[in-house]
Amino acid sequence: MNAYIMTDGNNRLEEHQTIAVRTKYKSDHLFETSKSKAIENLLSSIKKPSLTTKYGMVGILSKMRETFISNCEKSFIQKIINAGHRLDGRGYNESRKLNIAFGSEYGSCFVSLGDTKVLAQVSCEVVQPKQIRPNEGILYINVEISPMAAPHFETNRQSDLNVYLNRLIEKCYKDSKCIDLESLCIVVEEKVWSLRVDIKILNHDGNLIEAASIATLTSLAHFKRPDVTRNGDKIVIHTLAEKDPIPTVLYHYPVCLTFAIFGEILLTDPSFIEESVCMCTAEEGNSGGGLLVVGVNQYKELCLLDLNGAAIDSPNIVHKAIISATERGKTVVEYIKKLIITDDNNRQKRVKINFADIITNNHIQSLARKDLSICLKNYNVNDVKTEDVEEMEDEEVVKEISKYDVVKSHPHTAEVKLKTGTSAWIEISSESDEG
Amino acid sequence: MKIEPEKLKHHNLKPMKCELNYLSKSDGSSILSQGNTVVLVSVNGPLEIKSAYQSMEKATLEVLFSNKGGKPSVADRFKENVIRQTCESAILGCLFPRTGINITIQELENYGGLVACAVNCTCLALLNSGVAMRHVVAAVTCAVDDVGNLVLDPTHEQIQSSQALMYFVFESSEKNMVTGFTEGKFSEDTYLEALELCRSASDLVFKFYREIVSKYCSVIG
Amino acid sequence: MTDAYKIIHPNKYFEDYISCGERPDERGFSDHRSLLLSVHSIKTAEASAVLKCGNTAAVCGISLELATPKAEEPDNGFLVINVEMTPLCSSKFRPGPPSDQAQVISTAVNDVITNSKCIDLKDLCIVSDKLAWVVYCDVACIDNDGSVIDACIVTLMASLKTLTLPTVSYDVETEEIKVDPTVRIPLKMSGLPVATSFAIYQTPQRNILLSDPTSYEEDMCGGIGTNLIVCWNEGLLCGVQKFGGSNISTEDHKELFRVSKMRSEVIREAIITCITGDTEELSESPK
Numbered sequence: 001m002n003a004y005i006m007t008d009g010n011n012r013l014e015e016h017q018t019i020a021v022r023t024k025y026k027s028d029h030l031f032e033t034s035k036s037k038a039i040e041n042l043l044s045s046i047k048k049p050s051l052t053t054k055y056g057m058v059g060i061l062s063k064m065r066e067t068f069i070s071n072c073e074k075s076f077i078q079k080i081i082n083a084g085h086r087l088d089g090r091g092y093n094e095s096r097k098l099n100i101a102f103g104s105e106y107g108s109c110f111v112s113l114g115d116t117k118v119l120a121q122v123s124c125e126v127v128q129p130k131q132i133r134p135n136e137g138i139l140y141i142n143v144e145i146s147p148m149a150a151p152h153f154e155t156n157r158q159s160d161l162n163v164y165l166n167r168l169i170e171k172c173y174k175d176s177k178c179i180d181l182e183s184l185c186i187v188v189e190e191k192v193w194s195l196r197v198d199i200k201i202l203n204h205d206g207n208l209i210e211a212a213s214i215a216t217l218t219s220l221a222h223f224k225r226p227d228v229t230r231n232g233d234k235i236v237i238h239t240l241a242e243k244d245p246i247p248t249v250l251y252h253y254p255v256c257l258t259f260a261i262f263g264e265i266l267l268t269d270p271s272f273i274e275e276s277v278c279m280c281t282a283e284e285g286n287s288g289g290g291l292l293v294v295g296v297n298q299y300k301e302l303c304l305l306d307l308n309g310a311a312i313d314s315p316n317i318v319h320k321a322i323i324s325a326t327e328r329g330k331t332v333v334e335y336i337k338k339l340i341i342t343d344d345n346n347r348q349k350r351v352k353i354n355f356a357d358i359i360t361n362n363h364i365q366s367l368a369r370k371d372l373s374i375c376l377k378n379y380n381v382n383d384v385k386t387e388d389v390e391e392m393e394d395e396e397v398v399k400e401i402s403k404y405d406v407v408k409s410h411p412h413t414a415e416v417k418l419k420t421g422t423s424a425w426i427e428i429s430s431e432s433d434e435g
Numbered sequence: 436m437k438i439e440p441e442k443l444k445h446h447n448l449k450p451m452k453c454e455l456n457y458l459s460k461s462d463g464s465s466i467l468s469q470g471n472t473v474v475l476v477s478v479n480g481p482l483e484i485k486s487a488y489q490s491m492e493k494a495t496l497e498v499l500f501s502n503k504g505g506k507p508s509v510a511d512r513f514k515e516n517v518i519r520q521t522c523e524s525a526i527l528g529c530l531f532p533r534t535g536i537n538i539t540i541q542e543l544e545n546y547g548g549l550v551a552c553a554v555n556c557t558c559l560a561l562l563n564s565g566v567a568m569r570h571v572v573a574a575v576t577c578a579v580d581d582v583g584n585l586v587l588d589p590t591h592e593q594i595q596s597s598q599a600l601m602y603f604v605f606e607s608s609e610k611n612m613v614t615g616f617t618e619g620k621f622s623e624d625t626y627l628e629a630l631e632l633c634r635s636a637s638d639l640v641f642k643f644y645r646e647i648v649s650k651y652c653s654v655i656g
Numbered sequence: 657m658t659d660a661y662k663i664i665h666p667n668k669y670f671e672d673y674i675s676c677g678e679r680p681d682e683r684g685f686s687d688h689r690s691l692l693l694s695v696h697s698i699k700t701a702e703a704s705a706v707l708k709c710g711n712t713a714a715v716c717g718i719s720l721e722l723a724t725p726k727a728e729e730p731d732n733g734f735l736v737i738n739v740e741m742t743p744l745c746s747s748k749f750r751p752g753p754p755s756d757q758a759q760v761i762s763t764a765v766n767d768v769i770t771n772s773k774c775i776d777l778k779d780l781c782i783v784s785d786k787l788a789w790v791v792y793c794d795v796a797c798i799d800n801d802g803s804v805i806d807a808c809i810v811t812l813m814a815s816l817k818t819l820t821l822p823t824v825s826y827d828v829e830t831e832e833i834k835v836d837p838t839v840r841i842p843l844k845m846s847g848l849p850v851a852t853s854f855a856i857y858q859t860p861q862r863n864i865l866l867s868d869p870t871s872y873e874e875d876m877c878g879g880i881g882t883n884l885i886v887c888w889n890e891g892l893l894c895g896v897q898k899f900g901g902s903n904i905s906t907e908d909h910k911e912l913f914r915v916s917k918m919r920s921e922v923i924r925e926a927i928i929t930c931i932t933g934d935t936e937e938l939s940e941s942p943k
Binding site: 103104108110115117119121122123144146147148149150151155156196198200202203204205352354355356358359360 | 452453454458459460461462464466467468471473475477479482497499501503504505537539541543544546
């Protein structure tokens with residue numbers, strides 16, 4: 001296990017500093033103990049300046065806040081969060097609706113997490129391998145944020161956020177070795193497959209990292225490369241019609257999940273305004289706010305940990321985040337796997353799959369309907385039912401029952417929906433009562 | 436939002452589906468599918484731009500075409516140029532001097548007629564954003580098959596087997612040609628015939644715009 | 657006096673000319689400028705041509721190279737056309753990587769060659785999957801006074817027409833390549849595509865079509881990007897393009913085709929005379 005840490009003179013994790021943990025735990029049982037140990041070690045080592053700081057990564061989200069947030073907005077958001085509410089009526093531990101649609105080609109998918117929308121496409125070509133790794137294929141990840149995502153991003157210029165996002169996704173998928181690169185080799189030292197993942201951010205409504213990582217994972221798992229046969233010196237690349245394409249081998253499925261930290265409160269899947277307010281408070285010297293990115297795979301193993309903006313004193317909050325992340329990570333990965341299987345079956349039945357399916361027929365304005373549904377949610381009496389929720393602060397971690405249902409809505413899309421009966425309102429009030 | 440089959444009396448365009456305001460952060464956005472080709476466009480503006488690009492007389496158009504995967508190419512610059520020049524004639528840019536209007540186009544699926552779909556989608560996004568316009572524009576594709584017959588709005592397979600391909604963009608007021616470009620070889624008569632065919636087919640596109648906008652208006656009250 | 661008028665009221669100055677049925681350089685609306693073409697002017701290149709059309713000047717040089725064909729297309733050679741808009745030709749172009757405008761011009765020239773199919777890439781292949789010619793065509797614009805694309809295509813065609821390929825023998829066993837520069841075969845070409853640019857000036861009554869516009873006329877009509885370019889090859893159209901700017905009707909189209917067809921024949925003749933004639937220069941002044 002490697003852990004790198006960077007501290008300032010006061011031995012505290014400061015703004016723009018990142019902890020990265022690259023671990024590979026063997027079993028779940030070991031995991032629980034070693035994980036908390038790792039975190040404790042990390043935090044205690046902060047106190048000791050002796051720890052070698054060998055870290056060189058850009059992790060600046062300073063360009064994040066481009067639209068000016070007024071004091072009014074800021075204090076309102078903080079006030080309602082302290083009172084146990086969120087702007088869109090969600091609970092602290094509740095994510096926005098995740099929607100994944102596949103395109104007509106292998107390895108193309110469209111992910112929407114609430115209003116955050118991301119497009120991913122995997123393409124492949126035969127190239128010469130790198131000299132130092134002659135028997136391994138190449139994985140190249142490219143994240144692009146165009147002015148489509150939000151007006152303040154400039155054309156043809158990489159913003160800091162872009163670099164940060166690119167690096168984080170690379171760390172999560174390249175450095176965690178989730179892809180079997182050796183299987184991409186065709187002829188040692190001569191020809192290997194190079195996979196290129198292009199991630200395009202279409203709409204930036206917060207939590208780009210989670211949306212981008214789900215898109216990357218889905219497109220990689222969905223992708224199939226053409227089959228190749230060797231004929232003496234020559235290699236023949238078969239078209240999809242000639243031979244069935246080969247899927248990519250994934251050892252494990254990591255996803256990145258984001259948490260916004262407001263003092264002692266953790267918000268799952270922060271929206272744009274929550275992210276902004278949270279980073280604002282960090283910039284103003286209030287050390288309570290920050291963004292924590294946790295990368296986990298379906299075996300509940302930790303692949304990535306990245307902290308931005310906050311100075312955390314208690315290991316409790318990181319612990320809390322990891323527990324919540326492993327739970328959600330597993331749900332998300334299962335959901336993705338299920339979708340890919342359904343999609344594969346559909347393709348074998350020669351069902352036409354196309355991005356045209358994401359255009360809905362029954363309404364004209366996408367956003368109008370969403371606003372309406374938020375309004376209705378707030379006034380629906382049936383939603384309010386009492387239900388006990390596990391306390392997050394508990395030392396003993398009891399497995400939370402997944403609150404999400406996977407629902408098949410359209411022929412090639414499926415949705416993760418809140419189970420009926422679970423109300424966001426109740427959760428909030430119960431938690432705020434204790435606080 | 437499909438055009439009913441009985442309305443397509445003389446011409447057949449591939450079915451069109453559209454959604455406006457698809458993106459929450461942009462001033463105007465639209466997603467349009469024409470057959471299997473799908474394009475997403477966002478429009479931002481008028482907004483502040485670098486002084487080097489500012490024009491004293493009219494708004495500067497910045498067009499970015501983003502392909503689905505792979506590196507940006509010279510062909511993308513060509514598409515950007517087509518859309519920029521076409522929109523420049525449609526937008527009343529003189530109302531917003533020294534500002535910029537930013538158009539970003541994202542290709543989602545390409546099964547032929549990508550440029551035509553991108554132009555139409557851009558026009559819908561511009562309508563959605565509320566930028567003042569002189570007229571709206573409609574793009575129609577036409578192919579010449581191997582025996583010399585004209586194929587309106589060809590499918591992917593038809594394009595592959597065609598000997599020439601023509602793209603036309605018409606404006607709504609006089610139905611004159613704003614933009615046109617061709618691929619392949621053809622005779623003068625074929626060209627003029629295709630021009631007339633596409634001109635009459637552009638009515639279907641304008642009708643589609645009208646349908647979308649009238650429904651949109653009823654939503655916003 | 658007229659110079660001052662032109663600077664102070666560029667639009668009015670231009671309008672005054674047009675309303676009198678004349679262009680600032682005394683041409684009629686559908687007249688084109690006289691041109692001067694010379695081939696074999698660059699001795700270091702395999703083939704070359706220089707063109708001066710009015711004040712617009714362009715030069716094209718061709719160099720050859722041997723390469724292995726692409727795995728996807730083992731029977732095809734390579735034709736690489738690059739158009740360079742040097743800062744020398746106009747103040748609109750700056751040094752450094754090619755601007756968007758330059759890339760658009762480059763694409764337009766490339767499209768004409770691909771669409772007209774005047775060169776079969778299979779002719780450039782020597783041994784399938786092993787050896788093929790790479791023909792590098794570098795076109796540079798020296799002076800930009802309008803209708804650059806026309807000028808580039810003429811120089812390119814003239815140089816390609818004069819290009820001869822050395823014979824190459826390839827030993828499959830030893831993979832040995834022998835080039836014999838003394839025995840040369842001319843490159844096969846089907847037809848000579850010629851492009852004609854038009855600037856469209858919108859007046860309240862009708863649209864005025866100015867053939868072979870100067871850069872001043874282009875600016876008055878909405879910039880070089882809005883030119884209408886018609887390209888003919890062997891009596892067939894191989895490219896009609898126009899991006900934005902003023903609108904045109906079907907009648908205008910017919911007129912455009914008539915004028916451009918005539919011009920394409922004149923220029924074709926000029927290129928052929930230039931190559932076959934012993935005189936290396938030929939001045940062509942239409943009407």
